[in-house]
Amino acid sequence: MERKIVSRVRLYLHYVSINVRSAMQYKTSFFLTTFGQFMVSFQVFLGIYFMFLRFKSVKDFTYSEVLLCFSVMLLEFSLAEMFGRGFDSFSGMIRSGSFDQVLTRPRGEILQVLGSKFELTRIGRMIQAVIMFAYGITHCNVDWTVLKVLTILLMIVCGTAVFAGLFIIYAALCFFTLDGLEFMNIFTDGARETGKYPLGVYGKKLLLFTTVVIPYALVQYYPLLYVWGRTDKVWYAFMPLLALWFPLPCLVLWRFGVHHYKSSGS
């Protein structure tokens, strides 16, 4: 068992390294794409900045609190994109038939699809997320404790898992149809956009949806309430762990998709 895990990790790292080496063959393109990724999220930031030149707060959240929110969500999203790009662009794999090749290799499908793409250019978004994060934490008067640092880490790890789950749903749907999967953007890009403000500002219905159905609020709103000191409930700090149920049904759907692919073959 242990040997199996070691061999899997080694193979994944090998995939990462070959991906990075491939990308470095086109350095100009790599840096431009990274820059482009930065620009896209920088616009969103600029939007927030202009809004806060005009408004002092949104509901009762301040500028630095909003930045903290946005940066965590952006970091989660870009990490998921960086590692999970193979799922996020899975339609290409189905179209080109390279999923057939995956099936002719003696390794799990998920590991191979994960390994097929490692998108280092998402660093562009992460740089911005880290800068905003730094600004956010220095300006919003948080009394940092070990638990609060742990909370932020939990948010990032579990949030990445939630986004990765969405990418897996998208990939699983590719087994059935390649048409119309654009609607999945609502949940991925949409979540990134919505998540720039604390999810509480949008009203009760959206908060409920993002708590129960697709648990963004568990990795953004509630734990941040604890970090900001807006709630005394210590268990809010561990809410991100609850969100870990989400990738499970996604994986079941993926299994089902692979099964369907093997019986329909196209």
Added chain:
Amino acid sequence: MKKYLSFFRVRFLMGLQYRVAALAGIATQFAWGFLEIMALKAFYETDASVYPMTFQATVSYVWLQQAFLAFFASWMVDTELFDMILNGNIAYELCRPVRIYSLMASRNLANRVSRAVLRCLPILVVAFFLPQPYRMGAPQGIVHFLFFLVAMVLGLFVSVAFFMFVYVLAFYTISPQGLRIVFVSLVEYLSGGVIPLPFFPEKVLRVVELLPFAAMQNVPLRIYGGDMEGAEMLRALGLQLFWLVALVAIGSALCRKAERRVALQGG
């Protein structure tokens, strides 16, 4: 003219083939519209006194923006065209009995119009029947509506002319990819794609209003809801006309120069 029409027809048919994609696109745009309005609503509820438009006008702005996304979307650049320019295949187009500039422009126009036609009606119809505060309002008045139509057409032309300018620039640069990235973000932001221009700080706005970016979606979307009227509206329409003429003139001149170069070097 006929060749351009038939080209448009083919594009439109292709769009219809992908019916599920169109439906999904509509659903996605709806969700985006909702999310955007919800965010604006949060700010409006926080402090209505500094909100620069009427709330109803922003709601209409958002729905029109979603309905006509394909008219103005800066990321909808024609990568095929870029590739043609990059690998020199554009030289083949030189052999055909059409001007490159008008060929590329009509191709771009057809792409945008065929996509928007398919999607705008369902979005608008549903948006008119949504519960408040999400419901799309009627136009401010019949005169506003007429000017809205004019500004819409002008805005579409300006945005096509601007992207033509970017394509043509690709002939002259070594990195069309970089060019694309810079212009896509610039257009998106300065045209009011991220937040409507009235939300910009006043000093910034005074400059931005004069740029070609403000002559795209900004004008029609604000006229509709009555956020722009009277002299301000006429000035904006004038600027649209000015930029359209200027961009087409510069673009086609640069294109002719590039054509001659391509013809000389053989691509």
Added chain:
Amino acid sequence: MITMQDVCKSYKVAKRNAGFGEACKALFRREYETIHALRNVSFTINDGEMVGYIGPNGAGKSSTIKILSGILTPDSGTVLVDGRVPYKDRIRHVAQIGVVFGQRSQLWWDVPVIDSFELLKDVYSIPQKQYDNNLEELTSLLNLSELLRTPARQLSLGQRMRCEIAGSLLHSPKILFLDEPTIGLDAVSKLAVRDFIKKQNELHGTTVILTTHDMQDIEALSKRIILIGKGEILLDGTPEDLKKGGQSIDETVAELYRAYDI
């Protein structure tokens, strides 16, 4: 040993009609038709055989290969490859086979070929010693020494195919599936590829199943031919069976296609 017994497979395909009116209609209703890719296909292939699997496009060749390589599950019938059911025991099965799809690449486009091979070593968990031995042998037989340091995108089609074949043999598979391995190759590369396949079969007793449109491949390589058309096996015999009285094999096959109306 490979056995297929009464294997059937059918697909449902959506119809798409041309024309404006049809496109509008299709917005609301879609028609499907069923295509029988395989009907009661049965054959047995023994260890060390080289079999040419031929038939026109859409006859069911790739469905068969996909079933045998564990990618596709048949509707009915039994399939056994060395005692394994390919589609039920995928991972254990594919560790023992090699597959080359002629029109797809398993090489990473932008890095030297050797890097892709190193990755395959980890994918198949090939022991270092076995990897070194196989790589050395393949390099000399396929003349790869110059190519290994070159990125795949800079290789010619023939050079790339040689590398693809080497890549699929690094883990010493017992069975090799070649899907149109000579498609688009120049004459020299074709000969090199054929020669190599023959040698591999003689040297290691590898069972080879190849699909091709190139009858010369078949003539040069296989002692046995399976002809499939419209999902049914039409003929299973030697190339000599196919040749009646001095005709070239191409003409015979064309005649057969006509005779069976495929």
